[in-house]
Amino acid sequence: MTLIQLGTALTPVLAVFILLVVLRLPASKAMALSLVATAATAFLVWQVPVDRMAASVLEGWVIALTIVWIVFGAIVLLNTLQYSGAIAVIRAGFTQITADRRIQVVIIGWLFVSFLEGASGFGTPAAIVAPLMVALGFPPMAAVVLALIADSSAVSFGAVGTPTLVGIGRGIEGASAELLQAVSVQAIAIDIVVASCLPLVMVLILTRFFGPNRSLREGLQVWPFALFGGLSFTVPAWLVAKYLGPEFPAIFGALVGLVLTTVAARTGFLMPKKAWSFAESAQQPLTEPDPASMPLWRAWLPYLLVVALLVLTRLDFLPLKNWLVASALTWSNILGTSVSVTAQTLYLPGTVFVLVALLTIGLHRQNRHQVKAAWLDSVRSLGPTVIALAASVPMVRIFLNSEVNQAGLASMPLELAALAADTFAGAWPLFAPLIGALGSFIAGSATFSNMMFAGLQQSTALELGLDREVMLALQMIGANAGNMICVVNVVAAASVVNLVGKEGEIIRYTLIPMLYYCFGAGLLAWLFLA
Known part of the structure; x- marks a missing residue:
């Protein structure tokens, strides 16, 4: 791969980073410019046929519509609950457990997100929990950032094990059930050390960037409870992965964690002496409900x-x-190409x-005025999201479908991954998770990242004499981490909390936790496992 070809393969990544994160353009503009840049370089340098790029754009629009449907559903449900008064009742209920926002982050942000990821995946956790946290009084930016960070470790077993069973299963030809279970156990074993600290990272971000005093010390005050919350998910998830398989670790691990942390909060176990909250001006104005109303x-x-x-x-x-x-x-064989979409x-x-x-x-016995208001508000909020997704998803599909070209190259992501494996061979375990993160960042799916790169991770492990199960586990963890900065997830999450145009700022908050997760897992494997 020449230097110009390398620049072409990096175009989607660099364009998104520069336009969205550095220049802080709204996603609707940044993604449109990134699409144009990616299409132009794919045609001129990678020599991808025009009909294939056009088919990829059409494929991307179909996928974008499915994401818009998820976002619309999440918004209309939230608005329905807002107008019925249910959100105010839920807020009062959480206050009865604990008024400490740091503890609420562990219970709602970390464990409820993990449960929803295990049950559904597909971007559901951020779409549900971020607006719920806003309704509970969290600043919108804090809510979406914390929900994206939390939607990480559980992704290995999201949608009842799809990233493992489908992602690794299809990415490794002839992968056995025993291999998939062994990789799952290895991934969550690494998470016990690394991901168990993510709730503390979330709390530190909360108090440092969104608290009235901008203090790390106030976050560190709850480190025992935050670590307890992390372990209350990862340890049960490891047991489930070891003895039941990869389908239910996230669901059961989160359920156990929710019970343990709720009981701990109610009984004062590991709880701070003084509750912490935001400045009054940062909280959403909500009317406390009449307990008898609902x-x-x-x-x-x-x-x-x-x-x-x-x-x-x-x-x-x-x-x-x-x-x-x-x-x-x-829609099969779009425009006569091999590109299809379901x-x-x-x-x-x-x-x-x-x-x-x-x-x-x-x-909730709503009247027609409440119903009309909830649905109209939901439809009105979709405009900028549709524009951003209509550009970002086609860009991703051109990048991923670039294996058909006249330059004699593999697809752009595979060429980048192969170059990285050659360049960092001496310390590959340290950098392997970044390949998984790249896949999720661009493709918008940990499952697709695993399908795309599991084979490369396995072949690199065998060539370098590394433990195959560990390297595949690092691929899964990297794909999980990429979820935090995934463009599609960020655009969708931003839209449900009315932060359209702030996508670059969101990524700046989630980038450091993503790098911690990747390099923490990679360093552990490099030093002790691989």
């Missing part, structure tokens, strides 16, 4: 229905999943969100 269980019922439906529709041994997946719409319309979490929002109208 019981807490009814306020939570829509969220419980969401979780139940997501789990029931993702279990392979139940018929619901097959019924919903069978309704998928497929939209699993009924299987998407957005469908569950919208269904529950409709059910909530009756459950």
